[in-house]
Every structure is written in C-alpha cells, then in structure tokens.
Amino acid sequence: MTPKIALAGxxxxxxxxxxxxxxxxxxxxxxxxxxxxxxxxxxxxxLKCILGLLRPDSGxxxxxDQETVRLSGxxxxxLMTRVGMLFQGAALFDSLTIWENVAFxxxxxxxxxxxxxxxxxxxxxxxVGLDADVADLAPAELSGGxxxxxGLARAIAAKPEIIFFDEPTTGLDPIMADVINDLILxxxxxxxxxxxxxxxxxxxxxxxxxxxxxxxxxxVIWEGPADTVHHSGNPYVEQFVNGRAEGPIRMSVRA
Amino acid sequence: MNPLVxxxxxxxxxxxxLRHVGRLTVFTVTALGHCVRPPFFPRLIxxxxxxxxxxxxxxxxxxxxxxxxxxxLQSHTGFARFSxxxxxxxxxxxxxxxxxxxxxxxxxxxxxxxxxxxxEIGTMRVTEQIDALTTxxxxxxxxxxxxxxxxxxxxxxxxxxxxxxxxxxxxYLVGTTKLGFTPIGYVSRTWEFLEPMDVISxxxxxxxxGFVIALMGCYHGNHSRGGAQGVGKAxxxxxxxxxxxxxxxxxxxxxLFFAQ
Numbered sequence: 001m002t003p004k005i006a007l008a009g010x011x012x013x014x015x016x017x018x019x020x021x022x023x024x025x026x027x028x029x030x031x032x033x034x035x036x037x038x039x040x041x042x043x044x045x046x047l048k049c050i051l052g053l054l055r056p057d058s059g060x061x062x063x064x065d066q067e068t069v070r071l072s073g074x075x076x077x078x079l080m081t082r083v084g085m086l087f088q089g090a091a092l093f094d095s096l097t098i099w100e101n102v103a104f105x106x107x108x109x110x111x112x113x114x115x116x117x118x119x120x121x122x123x124x125x126x127x128v129g130l131d132a133d134v135a136d137l138a139p140a141e142l143s144g145g146x147x148x149x150x151g152l153a154r155a156i157a158a159k160p161e162i163i164f165f166d167e168p169t170t171g172l173d174p175i176m177a178d179v180i181n182d183l184i185l186x187x188x189x190x191x192x193x194x195x196x197x198x199x200x201x202x203x204x205x206x207x208x209x210x211x212x213x214x215x216x217x218x219x220v221i222w223e224g225p226a227d228t229v230h231h232s233g234n235p236y237v238e239q240f241v242n243g244r245a246e247g248p249i250r251m252s253v254r255a
Numbered sequence: 256m257n258p259l260v261x262x263x264x265x266x267x268x269x270x271x272x273l274r275h276v277g278r279l280t281v282f283t284v285t286a287l288g289h290c291v292r293p294p295f296f297p298r299l300i301x302x303x304x305x306x307x308x309x310x311x312x313x314x315x316x317x318x319x320x321x322x323x324x325x326x327x328l329q330s331h332t333g334f335a336r337f338s339x340x341x342x343x344x345x346x347x348x349x350x351x352x353x354x355x356x357x358x359x360x361x362x363x364x365x366x367x368x369x370x371x372x373x374x375e376i377g378t379m380r381v382t383e384q385i386d387a388l389t390t391x392x393x394x395x396x397x398x399x400x401x402x403x404x405x406x407x408x409x410x411x412x413x414x415x416x417x418x419x420x421x422x423x424x425x426x427y428l429v430g431t432t433k434l435g436f437t438p439i440g441y442v443s444r445t446w447e448f449l450e451p452m453d454v455i456s457x458x459x460x461x462x463x464x465g466f467v468i469a470l471m472g473c474y475h476g477n478h479s480r481g482g483a484q485g486v487g488k489a490x491x492x493x494x495x496x497x498x499x500x501x502x503x504x505x506x507x508x509x510x511l512f513f514a515q
Binding site (some may be wrong): 048051052053077078080081083084085087088090091092093094095105108109154232 | 375378382384386387388389390391392393394449
C-alpha cells in the first residue's frame with residue numbers, strides 16, 4: 001500500500017544550524033502517527049515543510065505518491081483543500097467571528113456560499129461540543145480550551161483527508177487536554193482521515209497515536225506501535241518517556 | 256585593532272542592506288502580481304477603504320485646516336514686507352495643493368494606518384494566523400496585502416483632495432477675518448491662479464504615498480519576528496520608513512513635475 005505521506009531524506013538548516021538532518025518517515029492511510037521529541041528537535045519545522053510553509057533544502061515529501069516540495073500557487077492551494085491543521089495557539093483569525101473562522105476554508109477553498117457555510121460551521125462546532133450561541137462571538141471572548149476546540153472545528157470543517165496537529169494539548173489543564181484528545185480521536189475516526197501530530201505530552205501521544213516516532217537532532221531515532229513506547233529498549237526514548245534530566249539526551253541550556 | 260575588522264563591519268552592514276532591498280523588491284513584485292490576478296476580495300478592499308479613507312478624515316482635516324490658517328498668517332508676515340499681501344490667497348492654494356496637502360496627509364496617514372497595518376499583520380504573523388491562511392487555501396498576499404495596497408492607492412488622493420479644500424478654507428478664514436480680504440476677493444484670487452496641474456500633481460503624489468504607506472505596513476508586519484517586541488519593532492519601522500520614503504518620493508515627484 002502506498003503511504004499517504006512519505007518523507008525521504010528531508011534536510012533543512014537555518015544558517016549554520018541544522019534542524020532536519022535527513023528525516024525519513026511514512027504515514028499509512030488512515031493511520032495516526034505522533035512525532036515526539038524535545039523542544040528544538042525539528043518537529044515543528046518538519047510539519048511546516050509538509051504544509052509548504054517552509055521549503056526544505058533537500059529531500060522529498062510525497063503525499064498520495066505525488067511530490068509536493070515544488071508545488072506553489074494554485075496547485076498548492078488545491079492540495080491544501082484536502083488538508084486540515086490545528087495550530088498550537090489555535091491561530092484563529094481575530095477579525096472574524098467564530099463561525100466565519102470555522103467556515104473559512106469552506107468559503108475560500110471550496111467556494112461554499114455564506115448561508116450554507118454558516119450552517120456547516122454550526123454543525124461542525126456541535127461536533128466539538130460547542131453550542132450554536134458561540135457562533136457569533138469573537139475568538140478573544142473564548143477561553144484557551146474553547147479556542148482550541150474552534151481551531152479543531154476549523155481543521156475538520158472541510159472534511160480533510162489529512163489532519164495535522166501541532167502540540168494539541170499544550171497550555172491546557174489536564175482535563176481539557178483529555179477532552180481535546182477525545183475529540184481528536186473521535187474526529188479523525190469519523191472522517192477516516194490520516195493524522196500526523198507533534199507533541200511532547202506523553203499522555204496525549206499514548207492516547208491519540210497508532211504509531212509513535214521519536215525525533216532527535218533532526219532524525220527519527222525510534223518508531224513503533226504506540227503501546228511499545230514504554231518498553232522500547234532505546235535509551236533516548238526511555239529518557240524522554242520517563243522525563244529524566246539524566247540520560248543520553250543532553251539539553252543544551254544555551255541555544 | 257586590526258583594520259580589517261572595520262572593513263568586515265562595513266561589509267556586513269552593506270550586505271544586510273542589500274538583503275533588505277532584495278526582500279522588499281520580491282515582496283513588492285509578488286504583491287503587484289497578485290493585484291492583477293483573481294480571486295479578489297471586494298469585501299476586504301471595501302473595509303480597508305473605509306478604514307483609510309473615512310476614519311482618517313478627522314485627523315487629515317484638522318491637520319489641513321490649521322496648516323492653511325498658519326500658512327496665511329506666515330505668508331502675510333513675509334509678503335507685507337514688500338507689499339504683496341494680495342498674493343497670500345494664491346500662495347496658500349499652491350502650497351496646499353502641490354505640497355503640504357499630500358505630504359502632511361501622507362505623514363498623518365503613515366502614522367495612523369501604516370502603524371495599524373504593521374501591528375495587525377505582525378500579530379497575525381507571530382500568532383501563526385498567516386500560516387493558518389495558507390493551510391486554508393488562501394493566499395496571504397491576496398487576502399491581506401492586496402486589499403491594503405489598493406485601498407491606500409485609491410483613498411489617499413481622495414483624502415488629499417479633501418485636505419486641499421479644507422486647507423484653502425483655513426486660509427480663507429484667516430484671510431477674511433484677520434488680514435482684511437473680502438470673501439469674494441479671497442476666493443477669486445485663489446481661483447484665478449490655480450491651474451489643474453497644481454491639483455493633479457498633488458493627487459499623483461498622494462497615490463504614490465498611499466501605496467508606499469500600505470506597502471511598508473504590510474512588508475514590515477509580514478516580516479516581523481519574535482512576539483510582542485518584534486511586532487513593536489515592525490510598527491516603528493513601518494512608520495519611520497514610510498515617512499522617510501514619502502519625503503524622498505515627494506522630492507523626486509516634484510522634480511518630475513517641475514521639468515514638465
């Protein structure tokens with residue numbers, strides 16, 4: 001079976017600082033892969049490369065066996081209509097109301113009319129547990145957890161084939177984090193979408209992942225089914241999963 | 256100290272400058288390319304036009320009326336010394352339309368609009384809203400930059416036309432109440448020597464200034480980095496660079512029209 005997303009030999013450096021150093025990774029259709037790793041190991045950069053927000057220095061990114069690194073303009077926009085993304089800080093447009101945020105991709109990418117898009121937005125908000133009365137509020141009027149839910153609604157509103165999650169539970173209390181995890185699971189299953197998440201929250205990773213890959217210094221150093229992450233036998237993974245300061249991973253205090 | 260160190264510093268500053276010029280050129284060309292290719296966002300263009308054109312009216316109007324008034328007083332001080340008080344109305348009209356209307360309106364709008372644009376787009380950049388636009392199949396240039404450029408380009412001339420009229424009215428107020436002009440005398444003096452080219456050259460300047468203000472706001476906002484401090488810096492840079500470019504462009508355009 002061809003993988004939904006296939007990264008091969010992905011490299012990216014900012015000036016003298018190498019962030020991705022030959023990253024290889026495959027995600028099967030319908031699978032939920034979680035990339036774990038400490039801060040500054042290249043998780044976000046990898047995600048931005050796949051989304052086309054950054055251009056890798058070399059390597060290939062294939063989605064449905066189609067090379068996407070060189071895509072731009074219309075072709076990139078067409079690809080994006082099949083993709084949803086939940087940003088770390090939700091990244092809601094604060095000049096628009098909640099429903100306009102959720103319906104944004106439907107109206108811009110899919111050309112849906114406003115009245116119909118509003119109804120779809122309200123239905124999608126219901127899926128993430130939000131009432132119709134938040135639809136006309138501004139994003140700033142919602143709490144962080146609710147903004148995350150709206151961000152999730154926006155990511156799934158256009159029924160994407162692939163959904164990306166950037167630190168979906170960061171900055172939330174443990175209960176709200178678990179609510180978001182449940183919603184992610186439910187939404188991904190309902191859509192039958194392929195999911196790629198990055199996180200350093202192990203509770204979240206265990207819950208939403210079918211498979212986990214650990215990134216260290218721009219490469220995948222371990223990957224395997226989610227339930228094996230606790231007895232991986234890999235000293236790097238052991239250290240990360242158990243959150244120990246001592247171990248093979250050295251946290252450089254200075255960047 | 257090794258003198259080569261100094262050369263190194265000069266070289267680095269020069270290279271940084273070139274990098275900025277290159278980045279700005281690419282930004283401008285990309286933005287202009289998106290100005291002429293659909294899809295367009297008429298709703299957003301309209302909103303920016305109201306923001307720039309309508310909500311700047313009080314600031315620009317106040318600036319213009321006091322400038323016109325002070326211009327009448329000051330030229331009276333000068334012209335009374337060689338008994339040329341009659342020329343005051345003409346001087347006010349020419350100064351307002353050719354020079355002070357566009358420049359002062361441009362500088363006021365640069366402070367008001369350029370700063371707001373840089374702050375808004377800069378915040379959108381650092382909170383990943385611009386990345387979010389891209390993932391929702393929307394080109395940030397089309398959605399954010401083009402409406403602002405078009406609104407700046409079209410609204411500034413209208414603002415300046417209003418500023419011209421208000422400025423001349425300011426001169427009229429002072430002229431008729433303090434300097435002994437009759438109302439009809441002042442108006443006919445203004446009208447008699449005012450040529451279409453005076454107004455047109457001012458409006459062309461205004462269009463160029465409006466474009467520069469919006470371009471600087473968008474460019475600095477889009478390239479802001481690193482949280483609140485980065486956005487603050489982008490805002491300052493947008494206003495300062497727009498103001499300087501307005502003054503430089505003002506000279507270049509004046510010279511261009513002067514040769515005609």
